[in-house]
Amino acid sequence: MTAPIRHLAHFSWGTLRAPVDDPQITTFAEAVPRVNSRAEASPGFVWRFGDERPPAEEAGWPLFDDQRIIASYSIWETPEALKAFVYQGSHGAFYNRRAEWFDQDAPRGYVLWWVAPGHRPDITEAWSKVDKLATEGPSDAAFTFAQLAPAASSGKL
Template identity: 40%
Template sequence: MSGFHLAQVNIARLAAPLDSPQLADFVAHLPQINELAERSPGFVWRMVDEDGADATGLRPDRTDDMLLINCSLWESVESLHAYTYRTDHLRLLSRRREWFEAPDGPHQALWWVPAGHHPTVTEAMDRVAHLRHHGPTPHAFTFRKHFPAPSSTPDGRTPGTDRAGSPATAP
């Protein structure tokens, strides 16, 4: 395992208010799908709002109350891909057109973060914007065109070593 985790963000614009009958089935499945993610191999963390159950209370764009965000961390591209496309999550994903407007550009971005770092809403939205403007790069990429985890930390160290390159020891 590297000293990095894969971050993923999805943004979506609701087709109706979250408390509407149109979104009732989506909202009803949130606890189950979040639990499935948390039990999935390779899951590390997911963003939640003040209530702590999910991220539906977060608004990534203060001018758009219909925009939702989902952000999580995984051990690898493969573990996120397996959860997304090889579990019951796929059944709900196939219904996204019932609940969300069609995106007008990239709505998901992946990127590597140092282990222990939890992305903020602003950071996640910046990654989607980067992908929209520059296409897939190591800064923000997609399942289709992804990049390997960095081989060193932002300060140039190999994960698990101290500044001199020796194995890091716990304090």
């Protein structure tokens, strides 16, 4: 078996309906460690950033001035592995209930991009991919599941 040429990086963010310590967010907040544990045990999982809401000073992103905004980023072997985790199992069950905890009219979204195996993106890289997707649209450098760029044609990292 040959080593993968690329891994898939994922960054997502959403705005909670209330602060994370508010009772209406309790079910979601209490499930995060369990769901993260299941992610780490999922087929195709490679790595995830351990802090669910990077501090604004690290992120350099005004979005994080709002304490209701949380984010996560991770690395997966394939898009199929990430999709299976996101849309099925325990994460899928919580994803289907996202309107209970997340403000659907507030900042939210995700971006995907290819990375070399072993690479661990920081928040600056993740933000640059969000910006690239927002300003230039989907490309080999930043995309979504709907416009998945092939790993083999992703060119320079």
